[in-house]
Amino acid sequence: MTHIFHRTPRVPLQTAVRGxxxxxxxxxxxxxxxxxxxxxxxxLGHGHPEVVAAVAAQVQRLAYAHTSFFTxxxxxxxxxxxxxxxxxxxxxxxxxxxxxxxxxxxxxMARQYHxxxxxxxxxHVVSRRQSYxxxxxxALAIGGNAGRRALYEPLLAxxxxxxxCFARHGRQAGESDAQYAERLADELEQKILALGxxxxxAFVAETVVGATAGAVAPVPGYFPRIRAVCERHGVLLILDxxxxxxxxxxxxxxxxxxxxxxxxxxxxxxxxxxxxxxxxVLAAARVVDAIVGGSxxxxxxHTYVGHPxxxxxxxxxxxxxxxxxxxARVAELGRGLDARLRSRFGDHPxxxxxxxxxxxxxxxxxxxxxxxxxxxxxxxxxxxVKRAAQERxxxxxxxxxxxxxxxxxxxxxxxPYIASVGQLDxxxxxxxxxxxxxxxxxxx
Ligand code: PLP
Numbered sequence: 155m156t157h158i159f160h161r162t163p164r165v166p167l168q169t170a171v172r173g174x175x176x177x178x179x180x181x182x183x184x185x186x187x188x189x190x191x192x193x194x195x196x197x198l199g200h201g202h203p204e205v206v207a208a209v210a211a212q213v214q215r216l217a218y219a220h221t222s223f224f225t226x227x228x229x230x231x232x233x234x235x236x237x238x239x240x241x242x243x244x245x246x247x248x249x250x251x252x253x254x255x256x257x258x259x260x261x262x263m264a265r266q267y268h269x270x271x272x273x274x275x276x277x278h279v280v281s282r283r284q285s286y287x288x289x290x291x292x293a294l295a296i297g298g299n300a301g302r303r304a305l306y307e308p309l310l311a312x313x314x315x316x317x318x319c320f321a322r323h324g325r326q327a328g329e330s331d332a333q334y335a336e337r338l339a340d341e342l343e344q345k346i347l348a349l350g351x352x353x354x355x356a357f358v359a360e361t362v363v364g365a366t367a368g369a370v371a372p373v374p375g376y377f378p379r380i381r382a383v384c385e386r387h388g389v390l391l392i393l394d395x396x397x398x399x400x401x402x403x404x405x406x407x408x409x410x411x412x413x414x415x416x417x418x419x420x421x422x423x424x425x426x427x428x429x430x431x432x433x434x435v436l437a438a439a440r441v442v443d444a445i446v447g448g449s450x451x452x453x454x455x456h457t458y459v460g461h462p463x464x465x466x467x468x469x470x471x472x473x474x475x476x477x478x479x480x481x482a483r484v485a486e487l488g489r490g491l492d493a494r495l496r497s498r499f500g501d502h503p504x505x506x507x508x509x510x511x512x513x514x515x516x517x518x519x520x521x522x523x524x525x526x527x528x529x530x531x532x533x534x535x536x537x538x539v540k541r542a543a544q545e546r547x548x549x550x551x552x553x554x555x556x557x558x559x560x561x562x563x564x565x566x567x568x569x570p571y572i573a574s575v576g577q578l579d580x581x582x583x584x585x586x587x588x589x590x591x592x593x594x595x596x597x598x
Contacts, residue, residue, distance in 0.1 A: 173200025190551035208470035253396030253422035254288025270448030339379035364397035368516030368564030400424030404485030404512030542588035
């Protein structure tokens with residue numbers, strides 16, 4: 155009996171003891187292909203010697219210095235690196251320890267930006283129904299995951315949600331991409347107007363939706379229209395790329411495929427690749443200028459902001475990603491993975507959709523392929539597939555997402571950028587075997 159209080163205490167978990175490349179090993183010596191990189195975290199796989207060496211060297215040199223006295227070399231270098239790879243307007247990095255903290259930080263930066271400009275009435279945040287932005291109270295408030303929210307509702311800030319951009323489930327019959335995007339942008343505008351002019355601080359969205367929907371990219375033209383609405387009403391655009399960022403979708407930032415640049419960008423998972431807990435907010439000059447030129451202090455902070463070892467790990471990860479051309483590799487491997495998924499599941503009676511970008515791909519599990527009817531949520535098909543895959547040596551990231559109030563199951567794959575074509579082929583094969591075994595065992 156472990157004394158660890160984990161999320162599902164009645165479900166015993168294996169003990170992970172070692173990681174090497176794309177594989178994790180448990181205490182019984184079983185090997186698992188890390189097909190989801192944890193949760194889209196382990197972009198460089200496990201035990202990368204250069205990252206390990208950088209972390210060890212930094213711990214020896216300087217493990218910690220409080221940021222009310224100091225910045226540190228790795229934090230400065232990492233900020234330079236991120237600024238150098240981001241659009242010119244997005245040149246300031248604020249480092250935190252997780253994705254939830256990045257989201258909280260962005261919400262507070264947006265709020266303070268408006269206050270500094272004399273618009274203290276801007277207190278509302280609008281986000282989308284199908285989204286996950288983290289588990290702290292502020293991030294949970296704006297997220298759309300009803301299951302995670304329910305227990306905490308009395309504590310959560312008032313949240314304002316609009317429809318997600320999910321063409322498969324949200325587009326009306328006969329509607330073009332442009333018409334769909336226009337309708338969603340109009341919905342956002344109506345929401346802002348209903349809340350009242352000059353009362354909305356920010357609109358928050360995942361560029362490519364991860365956990366709640368399974369690698370759902372927007373239709374072309376969606377974000378430029380959303381951006382235009384935000385601009386018209388003085389609302390900041392916060393993009394959450396905690397899961398989809400840092401090369402995962404085949405471009406360095408996922409928003410590069412959308413033709414917009416956010417005012418605030420939330421990053422985490424792939425930033426440090428799991429070697430250390432680290433997240434970041436990249437902020438536009440206008441946000442930083444308003445705060446620096448106003449009160450002069452961002453009213454925020456945690457003990458471990460800009461932690462030197464976390465920054466050294468992320469710096470090493472990002473240096474390897476750049477040197478080895480891994481973002482381009484993600485784009486190429488992603489095309490192959492997409493093709494492989496289509497050849498294995500394209501005709502599968504229980505796969506309703508195959509989607510994603512780069513090494514961020516999902517299959518949607520359905521009871522009826524032709525009608526798209528989902529499985530009964532009580533069956534927890536996604537969880538069964540996860541278990542069956544793990545028994546076959548594959549780790550994948552399942553969820554029963556709420557699609558605008560309607561349940562659906564999906565399984566997300568987000569393997570390390572260093573995976574080989576052979577490993578990806580085998581992962582798809584294992585996933586197919588797992589799905590088939592689960593379907594065979596379902597009640598008739
Ligand atoms: N935002 C998105 C899009 C996420 O996927 C997650 C985590 O899965 C978070 C925020 C929260 O990140 P963390 O779990 O590091 O707090």
